Amino acid sequence: MTTLTQKIQEAFAPEGPLASKIPGFRFREGQLAFAQAVGDTISERSTVVVEAGTGTGKTFAYLIPALLAHSQVLVSTASKTLQDQLFDKDIQIMMQALDRHVDVAVLKGRSNYICKQRLDMLVDRGELPERDSKARLDAIRIFSLRSNTGDKSEIEGIREQDPLWPLVTSTKDNCTGTRCPHYEDCFLTQARRRAQDADIVIVNHHLFLADLSLKDDSLGEILPQTDVVILDEAHKLPDIGLDYFSETLSLRTFRDFAEEVRRNGIAFARESVDWEKVTKAIQDDVLSIHDTLRLRCYVTDGEQKELAQIEGLSDALKDPFANLLTHLQSVQGILEQLFGSKEELDLLFEQSLELIADVRVWMTMVADPANVRDVGGVPSVLWLRMTEQNAIFSNTPLSLAESFAKARGNSPSAWIFTSATISTRDGTGTSDFRFFLDELGLPHETPTYTWESPFDYEYQSRFYLPKGLPGVFDENFPESLVEATWPLLQKTRGKAFFLCTSFRMMERIAELLRHKMGASYTLCVQGESPKSELLERFKSVDNAVLVGSMSFWEGVDMKGDALQLVVIDKLPFAQFDTPLSRARKDWLTQQGKNPFMEYQLPEMITTLRQGVGRLIRSENDFGVVVMGDNRLLQKRYGRMVWDSLPPMIRTQDFARVYSFLDDPETAI
Numbered sequence: 001m002t003t004l005t006q007k008i009q010e011a012f013a014p015e016g017p018l019a020s021k022i023p024g025f026r027f028r029e030g031q032l033a034f035a036q037a038v039g040d041t042i043s044e045r046s047t048v049v050v051e052a053g054t055g056t057g058k059t060f061a062y063l064i065p066a067l068l069a070h071s072q073v074l075v076s077t078a079s080k081t082l083q084d085q086l087f088d089k090d091i092q093i094m095m096q097a098l099d100r101h102v103d104v105a106v107l108k109g110r111s112n113y114i115c116k117q118r119l120d121m122l123v124d125r126g127e128l129p130e131r132d133s134k135a136r137l138d139a140i141r142i143f144s145l146r147s148n149t150g151d152k153s154e155i156e157g158i159r160e161q162d163p164l165w166p167l168v169t170s171t172k173d174n175c176t177g178t179r180c181p182h183y184e185d186c187f188l189t190q191a192r193r194r195a196q197d198a199d200i201v202i203v204n205h206h207l208f209l210a211d212l213s214l215k216d217d218s219l220g221e222i223l224p225q226t227d228v229v230i231l232d233e234a235h236k237l238p239d240i241g242l243d244y245f246s247e248t249l250s251l252r253t254f255r256d257f258a259e260e261v262r263r264n265g266i267a268f269a270r271e272s273v274d275w276e277k278v279t280k281a282i283q284d285d286v287l288s289i290h291d292t293l294r295l296r297c298y299v300t301d302g303e304q305k306e307l308a309q310i311e312g313l314s315d316a317l318k319d320p321f322a323n324l325l326t327h328l329q330s331v332q333g334i335l336e337q338l339f340g341s342k343e344e345l346d347l348l349f350e351q352s353l354e355l356i357a358d359v360r361v362w363m364t365m366v367a368d369p370a371n372v373r374d375v376g377g378v379p380s381v382l383w384l385r386m387t388e389q390n391a392i393f394s395n396t397p398l399s400l401a402e403s404f405a406k407a408r409g410n411s412p413s414a415w416i417f418t419s420a421t422i423s424t425r426d427g428t429g430t431s432d433f434r435f436f437l438d439e440l441g442l443p444h445e446t447p448t449y450t451w452e453s454p455f456d457y458e459y460q461s462r463f464y465l466p467k468g469l470p471g472v473f474d475e476n477f478p479e480s481l482v483e484a485t486w487p488l489l490q491k492t493r494g495k496a497f498f499l500c501t502s503f504r505m506m507e508r509i510a511e512l513l514r515h516k517m518g519a520s521y522t523l524c525v526q527g528e529s530p531k532s533e534l535l536e537r538f539k540s541v542d543n544a545v546l547v548g549s550m551s552f553w554e555g556v557d558m559k560g561d562a563l564q565l566v567v568i569d570k571l572p573f574a575q576f577d578t579p580l581s582r583a584r585k586d587w588l589t590q591q592g593k594n595p596f597m598e599y600q601l602p603e604m605i606t607t608l609r610q611g612v613g614r615l616i617r618s619e620n621d622f623g624v625v626v627m628g629d630n631r632l633l634q635k636r637y638g639r640m641v642w643d644s645l646p647p648m649i650r651t652q653d654f655a656r657v658y659s660f661l662d663d664p665e666t667a668i
Helices: 004-012 017-021 029-044 058-068 080-098 116-125 133-146 187-197 205-216 234-244 251-268 275-295 313-337 343-367 401-408 434-439 477-492 503-517 531-540 579-590 595-612 638-644 654-662
Strands: 047-052 073-077 104-106 200-204 228-231 247-250 304-306 378-386 391-397 414-419 448-451 461-464 496-499 522-525 544-548 565-568 623-627 649-651
Touching (some): 004 017, 004 029, 017 080, 029 047, 029 058, 047 058, 058 073, 058 228, 058 414, 104 187, 116 133, 116 251, 200 205, 205 234, 234 401, 234 414, 247 251, 251 275, 251 313, 251 343, 275 378, 275 391, 304 579, 313 343, 343 391, 378 579, 461 654, 477 565, 477 623, 477 654, 503 544, 531 544, 565 595, 595 638, 623 654
Parallel strands (some): 047 414, 047 448, 073 200, 073 228, 461 649, 496 544, 496 565, 522 544, 565 623
Antiparallel strands (some): 247 391
């Protein structure tokens, strides 16, 4: 009998089906070794962590073994771009090459699917959120009649923040489940059934972690139990995961609850009570809490603050929270009397009980915010995030490790964690995965592998640190960086990314470039248009310069000569300037650890590697990375940073970089 190892060897062989049936496919030793490691993990139902440099072909390396093993597979990614690439392109190519058909499903969170029941109710009532909503509602209704998926992303011309969406999609609180008349033809039900039956299910990290946190609480499962779990772009898991394993209280939840009660009360029990009055009381309480935080506790919009550091918080919120509790209990009593009359009202009654319990818990925590607490056995921090319309109270664990490990439990699945940027270098050139393993609670004995990119970075690229730049905290630094970069930008005629570490720096760089560029270049600045539109504009012209902050440091694939220059303002250190980061720093210090070396530095290196990785995306790309931060040469940790980056030729010689852009073939 042919073993899985042999099947993988044959599939990736220079004369195998992949090479013979896929135009441009090349045998890569790293890709084969990666695939064999995945095959071993599948056979042993164990766990592996794999770092594969750009161009290794990691999607083929992790999916081909799963296909050959006839496994049911769950793939989770951080970006919609990779989800689409897997579903629309990669898996189709693999099936054709292997002459094997598999059923593939993409599953998203419930808020992505039109709810037929809520859509019907909105159409019947005619109570629309905006004066011009009707045309968009008609478009949604027509789409729901014609669509096989009900995925709202397939509807063009309706912005993501349109207030219609919450009214025509469902939440776990207002979904009537099997009691809904549309349950059998529900878009969400059908999508989940397809996922349960599919050979390969593609999700994103948000849905995956939401499901994992539910499993931890033994409340149910969204996703199927599969033979293999593959977590691509795995470096994003720790940050995303903390949100799902936190305990939170959002004021918007109460506002939405009150609106749902008002709408459904009027629709199904109009004469029972003055629904406008009883729900307005809750809305007023929410507004009172928000105003109290702003006006008495001096928490500004956009700010994050630890609750224990907000002076007078307990006294200020005591009465507003008590009023909210009273009015919730009043509505709960009304809904209890109507229980059994209508499914929608029954769901609201059940939600009222949950909200009352939540308020009581948070009243206790707000009354004594300095009291040490934990989530899942890990110390946590109580903090608040304010926005113009909302306030979110969070009790967040200082580490995801315990919760993630517990949620995985004794899973029978094979687990594959992979990314182009998981490890750091320890100064000797050896890959160090300890930071990633510790973040997710994976044992240090977990097998880890690194396969370098097949790209010839020494031939294709240069890493340039201009001489004479002031320190990154000098007030003249932005001007100096733009001046140092300007001749290179003229040489490339645009085709440049400026990746900034803050919005403030982004805005200053954009201002300086706009002044120098005039009409000779097309300037694309984050925030002026949606990200997708900016990238399309950048690709569609020959002279574009894009200035962006952290959202452009990864998940952007700009192959070819459209991008030849990537400028990074400074090392992307996350500052200890949030409640979570400060609490984590203190916690690590209490354990005798060095927060900088064991948290801040490895996290920065991961982010920097993503930013640098925007430049070379194929064997035919070439260009220059400009780094404005001279700490790379001045600080002792600089060696670790250098060792963790691709092996580009590094220089401070402007002429050497300029000649490279002029003619890469003859440059030294």
